[in-house]
Amino acid sequence: MYVCMYVCIDQMVREALRDDRKVMMTKSSSIDLVTQTDQKVEQLIIKSVKEKFPTHRFIGEESVAAGEPCDLTDFPTWIIDPIDGTTNFVHAFPFVAVSIGFCVNKQCEFGVVYSCLQDQMFTARRGRGAFCNGEPLQVSTEEDISRSIIATEFGSNRETEAIDRMFSSLRKIVCIPVQGVRSAGSAAVNMCLVASGCVEAYYEIGIHVWDVAAGSLLVTEAGGVLMDVEGGVVDLMSRRIIAANNRTLAERIVKEIDSFSPTRDDAPLPKQ
Ligand SMILES: Nc1ncnc2c1ncn2[C@@H]1O[C@H](CO)[C@@H](O)[C@H]1OP(=O)(O)O
Ligand SMILES: [Mg+2]
């Protein structure tokens, strides 16, 4: 099933990159894009998994956008971002990933991020390590943020207050100074870069659970840590995350972040 799904998705994304990168609609803002490929890939994944595991539950980015609930319960749940980096996809900017996390009792058991254009399959199983195309991954051993590269994104929220806080945090981090700041345009790819050891840490406020479910396990299984932007335990529904190579860097980033709290992914829908 998995090999077949992988071949179909790979083909679907590559063909669409060549022939059909049209924006179909927008979601939370005018720059939160959806294409037909986002929907087709998500439907394919859900259909394939349902055939084998009919009782399992799903949190899929495009299903939630269509009104499905976003509840993470103790039931086995697949958390899917069919295209992480849709803006990249539309522009053929080469970081486009499919992200699938699988949780039981609210704990991630395995995570897969497929970076389509690099043909890199990142996989992690709880307690069994993280891999890229079968090669084991290890986070960076750097302890000094001034010798680090930090990844972050601006997401799709352009409200003034959020932007001011994001820039204020970024300014402080740049001026530590760090050696570099990077944005792959895909939360999942940023987390794979942390797991691979080429970026020391990634932080963002505004991500969704489907952006980071699989990546979170990749980072921890590669030896890294997850932390809330205020320093507590990360909550995947809170839309805030620091994923770092070690606690020293994560705690250093906490000091520089002007935090805020977007509406949680599992917040009740407003009454009509
Ligand atoms: N205009 C935009 N620019 C960058 N990321 C965006 C974006 N709109 C939505 N996002 C989403 O925000 C995430 C975190 O930065 C990205 O991985 C991306 O996931 P998406 O492509 O699945 O929507
Ligand atoms: Mg995403």
Ligand SMILES: [Mg+2]
């Ligand atoms: Mg997506």
